[in-house]
Each structure stands twice: as C-alpha cells, then as structure tokens.
Amino acid sequence: MSLSLFLVQLVNGVEYGLLLFLVASGLTLVFGVLGVLNFAHGSFYMLGAYLAWWVSARSGSLLLAIAVGVPAMVLIGLLVERLAIARLYSRDHLSQVLLTYGLVLLFNELQSVLFGNDVHGVNTPEALSFTVRLGEQTWPAWRAFTSLACICIAVTMRQIVLGTRFGMRVRAGASNPEMVEALGIDVRRLFATLFSAGTALAGLAGMLAAPLTTVYPGMGESVLILSFVVVVIGGIGSIKGAFFGALLVGLADTFGKVLLPGFASAMVYAVMAAVLLWRPRGLLGAAAEGR
Amino acid sequence: MGEALIETHGLTRRFGALAAVNGVSLAFETGRVHAVIGPNGAGKSTFLNLLSGELRATSGRVLLRGEDVTRAPPDRLSRLGVGRAYQTANLFPELSSGDCVWLAAQSRLPSSMLFFRPAERYPQVGVRAARALEACGLSQRRSAIAGQLSYGEQRQLEIAMVLATEPSLLLLDEPLAGLGHDEALRIVALLREVAKGRTVILVEHDMDAVFSISDTVTVLVDGRVLVTGAPDEIRNSAAVREAYLGGEVA
C-alpha cells in the first residue's frame, strides 16, 4: 500500500470514526446513566438524514435543514423518552430489547410512509462544495467540515461533562444511578435531557452523513450495530471510551474494506472479539469490582 | 494453640486511595468460633468478601489448610469447604425454601452436568437438604416462596442454604442484623448448634451474641487489627472501648 493511499484511508477511517462517535456517545450515555438498551438509536440517525434531505430539498439549504433538524430531533427524543423509554427504567433486558425493537419496526414503517422507499441524494451547501487537494488525492470540503464539527462537539461534550454541574450529575448517574436519585436530583429531568441529547446527536450525525452516504431505507441499521460494537469496546457509560472505540472501529472498518474486501465487515467484529478477550468490560468500562 | 484452618498474611484491599482492609494478618483456628468486630467502616465486610473470593485482594495472601487461595474464585472456595452466609437476603426469591436449599445441597454433587434423570431421583441431595432445613427449623416452611418469608425466616433460610453445602468453614456476615430480641435468641441458639464441629468466622454488631458464642475475638479498626484475644480480654480492654468511642462494648 502506497503512503498516500495509506494516509487517505487513515483520514477516511478517522472521519468515519468521528461520525460513529456522535452516534455512539448518545448510546453509551443512555446505557450508562438510564440503564436502557436502545435498539431504536439507529433509527434516530436515519430520521436525521431523512429530515436533512426533506428540508434541504425544499429549501435548497442543507445548513438550514440542520438548523431546523437538530431541535426537531430533540423534540422527537423527548417524546420517545416520555412515551416509551420511561417505561423501561425498571424493566429487564428482554423487555428493553423487544420494546425498542418494536420502535425500530415502527420508525421504519413511518419512514416508508412519510418519505417513501427511494434513495435520495443530498447536496452539500455551496460554500462547502469545493474540494481540497492533498498531493494526488482530493478531499471534499464537506467531509473536513463534518470531521471538524464532530471534534468540536466532542470537545464541548468533554467540557460539559467535566466542568459543569449538569455534567457532574451525568457522571454520577453513570457510576451510580440509584445514588443520584437518593440525592434528590430530579432524575426524570436528567434522563429526559440525556435521552433527547443522545437522540439529537444521532440525528445530527445522520444529517452530516447524508450528502456522503445518500439517504436510503435501512441506513440506520449498520450504524446501530457498529455503535454497539463501539460501546462494547469503549465501555458502557464512558464517553472517552466511545471516542477511542469509535476511532478504532472507524479505522478497522476502513482498512478492512481495503485490505480484505471480502471480509471487511468481519474485521470490526474480530477487533471486538479481541478487545473482549483482553478486557471483558471494554477498554474503559467500569472495572469489575474485584472480580 | 490449635492449627489454623484459614489464615491471612498482610491482606490488603484498596479502593482507589482508601485501604478498606490494610495488612491484616490473622489465623483462624480449626473448630473455633472467631468473631471479627469493629466500628462501622472498619472493613469487616470487605474482609469477609476477601475470604469468600468475591473481592480480589490488592496484596497479601490467604491460605486455606496451607494452600494459597488468594486468587480463588467464589465457586472454587465453596467447593473447598468455605460457606458464606450474607447480611442482606441473598436467596432465590422466586423459588420455594425447599428448592433454595435443594440447590445448595445439589452443589455437593461432583457435577450437576446431569441431564436425564429428574433431580428428585438423587436422594442424597434431598437428604442433605432436608437435614439443613430441619436444623434451621424450617421444615414446615418447605413450600413457602423464599421472597415471601418473614425477615427472620429468611435469615434462617440463609443459614440453611449454607449448611446444606456442608462447609468446614462458615463465614457469617451479621446474621443477627435487623432481628428482634426473640428471633435473635433463636438464631444465636442455632449458631451455637451449627458451630459444633465447624470453624466459624463471625462478623457481628450484637455484642451479647458475640461474647456468648465466640472463642476468640478480633477487633478491626480502619482496616487494621487492633487486638485479638479472648472475649473477656476484649470486653475489658480500654483500647477497644476507645475505638468504639463508648459504643456498644458491654
């Protein structure tokens, strides 16, 4: 593999990883703090992408679509949390898996009814439609913008989690949900906020990815599974783990596609298996107390 | 001085910067009841968890009959004869008392990878289970669902389950916690019976009980051993009184 090809794949892998991070961070927080396994998370990614297409196709501006879409996703998240997720807080894993699985089926039907089953392209904003030249390779500016946005969000998240009172409650909730409640913190509000934030992040990832992957039915599924892999690798409840896990998965997937075209998808799961053999709770997951 | 069934050497367990158990070296004589007492936060439960394999030691060693079992998992320790009874109800809430004790008794079969004969056709298990229930006065409550037993009965079931595993070493974690006076007396009588022919390590706050059934008492403070001695010595020790800050020492 030539150096320039290697660098291109490296950049691609990191880009993909950063997008995955947006999706996975919401998933790991909902998991870690709310204790809910949410299979419908990929559907939010898909909904975001469809919203981006629908609004940008009518308004001509992807940026407007994002500006409108993110608050819309927050509202959707709040609705789903109140109506469905809140009923899962004390339920067993089977119930959580099945209820959110039902939501996936529902969202898929909704997407089919509202938006149809065609594949749609989304245009990047004119201002960002140029390409950057790196040696022999060209790099679309939108991808750079996307990656930059992801990094900014990651940094902001870190600031919020480490530097604000809200972030402190989140961290407390991730390590000890019962205690948070016992301390009188309004758990309902905390959960609702976290869930809708996670939903919005997944939706935003979908909006940013829309021009790159096109918008098609079932696009949330592969992202969902990979996000689960990221969470397993990085450890439940750990945003830092989600970040490094996402980069690892993004790189594994990208290089896998280039090095082993027939087994590209398997590469990611091989990495996951390897991580689990070494660290059964993920790289940065809550260390098992003693055992 | 009898020989030690189980001993610890410099046993330490840290949680971050806090050493909950700090360099504890103790020997527990075979056939004796050895109580471990101390003020709250002294590290007694952590110590028991280290002995039963549920917590891994940060440093130090645990020797069972001379064999190093520091890293042994709970199931291995149980098969080596270490039986642990818990402070908070740790039963099978949806099973009947009889079934709870059955599972405990069944664990003594060389292996439960038995797929064809119904469980009832292993009479040796049933006998062991019935004996344990009988010893703890629960024979009449065999079909009652464990989760619905009274608090006192759950404590009895807890002990019955441990007995059914025929342990040579019993680790009892506050067996009298939350019991009313009469119930506590019943359990103390039970413990006295149960202690015959076995080695017992008893963590308890109820000082009357501790002094009435123990042969030796160790006082833990802040994760370290303050003193070990006969019950009377401990009862009259000024240092111990001070450690409790005028607390429960009679």
Added chain:
Amino acid sequence: MRRQALLLAAAAALAAVAFSGDRFWLQFLGKAMIGCILAIGLDLLVGFTGMVSLAHSAFFGLAAYALALLTNRLGLVNPLVTLPACIAFAAAAALVIGWLSLRATGVYFIMVTLAFTQMLYYLFNDSPALGGSDGLYVQARPVDSRVAAYVVIWLALIAVYLVLSRVLRAPYGRVLEGIRGNEQRMRSLGYPTRRYKLVAFVIAGATAGVAGYLDATLYGFVNPAQLGWRQSGLILVTVLLGGKGTLYGPAFGALLLAFIEHYGEKVTEHWNALIAALVIAVVLFLPRGLAGLLQGRPRG
C-alpha cells in the same frame, strides 16, 4: 392438567393436517412448527437461564447453509448423515461464539451476541462463493415429499420439546433456574456458572440448528436474511408473546406470530407496523405472555 390437555390437543391437530395433503397448510404449518422449535430452544436460554441472546438466528442459518453446502458441493443428502452433521456444526459454532460472548456479562453479552450474528450475516451476504445476497438453492433435499417433510418437522418438534423438558427437570435444569434467579449466589454455593451457561448456549444453538436444517429441507432454499438480528428479534418476540420460562408458551407464541404475519400481509401493506404495535403492547401490558393468562395467579 389443563396444560397437558392443551398440548396434546395441539399436537394432535397439527398431526391431523398431515393427512389432509393440503399443500398450503403443509407448507404454512411446517414453517410455523419450525418457528416453534426455534422458540422452545430460545426459551431455554431466555426464560430458564435468563440469558438474552440475539444469536439464535445465526445458528439457524448456519445449519441451513451447512445442509445446502453439503448437498450442493459434496453431494451428501442422506438425512442420517446430514442431520447430525448440521446439528454438530451449529453446536460447534455455538460453543465458540458462546465462549467468546460469555466473557461479557449483562448487556455486554446481549450486544456481543448481536455483533457476532451480524458478522455471520455479512460473511454470507458478501461472499459470492456462498451465494451472496441471493442465497443458495438446496439442490437435493434430504426429504422430498411435502407430507414426509411435514411429518419429520412434527416429530422433531415433539422430540425437542420432550428432550428439553427432561433436561430442565434434571439437576442441570435446576442449576439454570438458580442462575436465572441469582447467579452470584449460585457461584458462592460452588457452581462454576459460566460453564453451565455455555452448555445452555450450545444446547439452544443445537436446537436452532435442527430448525435450520428442517427449514432448508422444507423450502429448498437458504439466504442470508435468515441470519440477521431482525430474525433473532422476531424469535424473541415469540418467546415473550407466548410466555417465557414455560417452554410450551413460546411454541404457541410462534404459532400465533406465524398466523399474524400471514394474515397481516393480506390486510395491510404496513403489517410491519402491526407487528410493531403487537410487540410494544405485549411488552407493556402482557409481560408474562399468553401462558401468563393461562396460569392466572402470579408466580411467587
């Protein structure tokens, strides 16, 4: 007693269909009974041991593909050879995947089984040598006649149910119950629980393998869609719908779902939403499933 009567009646009714020779019903109920076998096997894991696995369809698919490959590439058709071979293959896969997955606990375990299922899906979907997304035709089926296939499936269903019932009454079954109730306590009582869970995983994988083999025999066709997590999800739905932890309940759940899927398709093109509504309703309002209705008073 009510339960015994119900089971006997259902078994007899299903057997009677074999005599009708009706092509549609043989195919439809044959498929439905395969769903019953899948549900029963999964109930062992989910209902009796408390392990939520999304890998069940993977073992189903692996056995189906194994049959296709044995007949197409090696010319082996004889059921006395191919059936044990395919079951052994599914069981071996369950051993490996189970061992790896059980390194994780709780939700991690669920997600790991999901990931392995998807890995296998992509393996079959992306490999032209294995038929790709189109799948493979089974060139020669071990059982050719439609009626004979139906009878074999019926026998397999009865056999799987009886064997698993037996296993669950044995000491091993008690251990599984204990693990479901309080795994930590089981360990402190001396049971190396991971080993028992792995065995349960393998047994479930083997039963899924039986179902996969029969499915390939019935349809003469295997494809990757049978392997994905969506399929596993549907099997889980049947377990919950029928009543987990009862063994017979999930079988009825599978029958019910088969009917709903079939007639739902005729009623509306959005029958997926119908299934979704059913799933959500069962989770929220009928968590003990149909069997729960039959049992009346709550257990314990």
